[in-house]
Amino acid sequence: MNVFQNIKKQTFYTALFLCLGVVTASQACDLCGCTTSSGSSSFGDLSTSNFVGVRYIHQDFESRDGIFSNSPKSEETFHTYQLWGRVPLSKNIYVSAIVPFQDLYRHFDDRTEHIHGLGDINIMGWYQLNFYKKQKRDSLVFANRELSGHGLNFGLGMKLPTGEFEEQLTDRVNPGFQVGTGSWDMVATVLYSYKKKNLGVGASLAYYLKTENENDYKFGNQFSSAANVFYDVNLKTTTLRPFLGVSGDVYESIEQYGETLADTNGHIIYGSLGAEVSKNKFILGLKYTLPIAQDLFGGDVNSQQQYSLYLNYSL
Template sequence: MKDLQNFKKIVVLTLFVFLITNNSEAHEKKGSCSNHETFSFFCDLCGCSTSSGSFGFGTLSNANFVGVRYIYQNFESKNGIFENSPISKESFNTYQLWAQIPINNSFYVSANLPYQDLTRDFNNVKENINGIGDASLIGWYKLPFYKKQDENTVDFNNEKIASGHSLQFGVGVKLPTGKFEQRLSDNVNPGFQVGTGSVDGIFSLGYNYGGNKYGVNTLISYYLKGENKNNYQFGNQLSYSVNVFRAFSTQKMNIMPFVGISGDVYNEIEQYGEALKDTDGTIVNASFGSELAIEKFIFGASYTLPLSQSLFGDNVESKQRISVYVNFAL
């Protein structure tokens, strides 16, 4: 716990130094956001009910990349109906290999492969499970919008000028590469799993705007959960997110602090065709963070706290999420 507190302090201090440095030294360039207009989102964890699909898969810079990301989440689950019922404390550590690969100017593919390390502490007894999680793959089509040309202006090059507005359409799949254990489904928080054991469909629609200094990105995604070999089916999930960022640029680096709101709506879990009581829920989160690009390297960090939540009959409480990543732009 002490190490986690120190880690949180380092993340916050790093973001603070980034912002101060760029406010005092940055010389803004016109069009600095022209290549930073998309914040892609994806189901980034194992796909279980307490794993948020609105946490993010892409980066603010929208660069094509390969990289690694670390995500920390923790939960508290009440094992009983009384106020003094014992509490289970759960820590989710996820280590991801992730990438965004271009196909052409309109299409690209996002992929990630997570490694899960989950710990549960209940009545001073610790339980740990770890292993490869569920891999994900999604294809994206980007539809940009262009400025309307002045009828009185003759353009011999016939080049379209980007307006900064665009739509994104994504269709993907989550694969059952992570292990699902039936015995763990009896926990108050059934999201305590390395994987789901099911094939899930992912359908996304996003709107993005990037101007000279400011950008806005929104995304709504629906996760159609499949049934695994244990006849266990996590509830379908609706995720949404809105983020606003500000770009500061110099000749050597670009920094984009952001703030955002995101949320998830979970349907009930089903087993053998029967809905399980108190397995649905909703959560709304606020987050802030920043991304720093230096030549081919992209560094990012974010911190997320719930604004409101009602998970598993209010028996599970999400506490916080922290993410850091390092990418190499392609």
């Protein structure tokens, strides 16, 4: 009976976090410069391990300046190259950082715009809360307790204004075409993970509180969520970890000089698939993402395919 109850509880918690990943992302709210986040909704690999590594993120967008089929449009391509990592400071306290370099292109019918440079650096502090299995009545009080497989990570951090912000670029349909936001922003997040044998799930919720930059320009606050399901396939000295995921972002409106700018809010939901390959201490990951539903900048901006590739070394 107890075993059955435990299975029911585990199924409920898993379903709850997966639903959070879908429902919270799909709520109709508002938008900021979504493209300047540098993939910030992902804070590490599937196993939330300690690591140092490099990551490449590719994003495609289409922006249309008008409601007609012949309205001027631009095709935008964003290349982001990152140094990232997570290192322990003590048994339960960790620090992570993402240092991005942005290489952004905007293609018109008659010309191409190109900006590049150091993006906004993210620094996060983490507290990891582990859960243990209940001890048997006849076990020793001081015996080593066995982990239950559930884990929670609480994070709090800052996004630094290390990337250049160009005010003249905000007059375009997609003001997210920026190397940086020019603002000091706060990030609060919680990560949940559960693994039993070869099957694992992970979910994250994050909120970005954004401030005005020196140009009196404020990107809207952002709520992000994500959930993944993965399965370990053991191949002698190598582990293959395919996964499926869903994620989403909700953006509040942009403000300038204290005024709210019209049609600068929105929301988007993504579906993704990918895999990680682990050998010794190296993890190679590939993720491909497509939008499921979106409403960005009053429908004038459409997110298209995204993919990322990363190589981590476990500490």
